[in-house]
Amino acid sequence: MKKLGKTTSVVALLLTIVFIACTKNETTPADDSTITNTSNVSTSLEIFKKIYGASEVYIEGNYAIIKTNGLPDHKTPYYKDTQWAGTQYEAYNGTNNKFALNPNRISSQSLVFKIPINPVKASKSSATPLGPIGVSLNGVPFFNQYAAMNAPLTNEVNGFDQYNGHPQQQGQYHYHIEPTYLTTKKGKDALLGFLLDGFPVYGPLEKGKSVTNSDLDGYHGHSHATTEYPDGIYHYHITDADPYINGNGFYGTTGTVSK
Numbered sequence: 001m002k003k004l005g006k007t008t009s010v011v012a013l014l015l016t017i018v019f020i021a022c023t024k025n026e027t028t029p030a031d032d033s034t035i036t037n038t039s040n041v042s043t044s045l046e047i048f049k050k051i052y053g054a055s056e057v058y059i060e061g062n063y064a065i066i067k068t069n070g071l072p073d074h075k076t077p078y079y080k081d082t083q084w085a086g087t088q089y090e091a092y093n094g095t096n097n098k099f100a101l102n103p104n105r106i107s108s109q110s111l112v113f114k115i116p117i118n119p120v121k122a123s124k125s126s127a128t129p130l131g132p133i134g135v136s137l138n139g140v141p142f143f144n145q146y147a148a149m150n151a152p153l154t155n156e157v158n159g160f161d162q163y164n165g166h167p168q169q170q171g172q173y174h175y176h177i178e179p180t181y182l183t184t185k186k187g188k189d190a191l192l193g194f195l196l197d198g199f200p201v202y203g204p205l206e207k208g209k210s211v212t213n214s215d216l217d218g219y220h221g222h223s224h225a226t227t228e229y230p231d232g233i234y235h236y237h238i239t240d241a242d243p244y245i246n247g248n249g250f251y252g253t254t255g256t257v258s259k
Contacts, residue, residue, distance in 0.1 A: 044117035053139025068139030070109035082239040094162035102159040107171025119198030134195035145243040197252030220247035
């Protein structure tokens with residue numbers, strides 16, 4: 001009987017070890033950092049596909065990959081003397097009587113945005129760089145509130161076309177302020193794009209009221225439900241006063257953009 005008892009104990013111990021090992025293998029991933037919240041993947045893909053100006057939009061791990069040539073889908077005087085001039089050139093017809101066409105002309109880009117699909121608040125905020133800080137629905141990059149050398153937009157604004165965009169020296173067209181082509185087409189309260197930290201950018205109206213800087217935090221955003229995010233999310237708003245799109249850096253942990 002003693003011998004049988006020992007055998008039973010050994011068998012029970014082995015079965016326990018096997019059960020624990022199997023349970024661990026089934027429930028514990030090898031590397032949690034590579035696991036995406038799969039319930040959000042299809043929803044995120046549909047939301048990021050609203051970037052209709054992108055040539056490709058797909059999910060890779062915890063990121064949305066958005067590829068765009070950066071060409072605006074609206075007419076502009078900055079298409080003058082380019083291969084698109086025949087169909088896309090339009091002389092300036094805006095309201096700024098100080099408008100002066102800058103010497104740059106639009107050229108096609110190869111931009112790849114890698115944006116978190118589950119954005120989170122950064123433990124330490126990072127400043128927005130000169131160059132793309134996000135992407136709008138038509139694939140045109142958002143830039144921050146500064147001109148070259150971190151100068152204010154005071155003079156540069158006079159080179160913005162009738163849709164509030166212009167190209168820099170390498171021909172990269174972009175918006176520093178409200179992209180009026182999009183707000184006219186989609187609505188002033190609509191989703192207009194995303195910054196590199198994955199948080200969405202909305203227009204200058206909310207619930208029928210104009211959003212002012214005083215309605216927003218230091219990063220130029222706030223949190224509540226939106227049409228695309230009924231459970232609520234932090235989001236930026238474009239306003240008609242500096243800093244226009246983003247304030248004291250990114251609210252969230254950023255992805256990347258390559259050119």
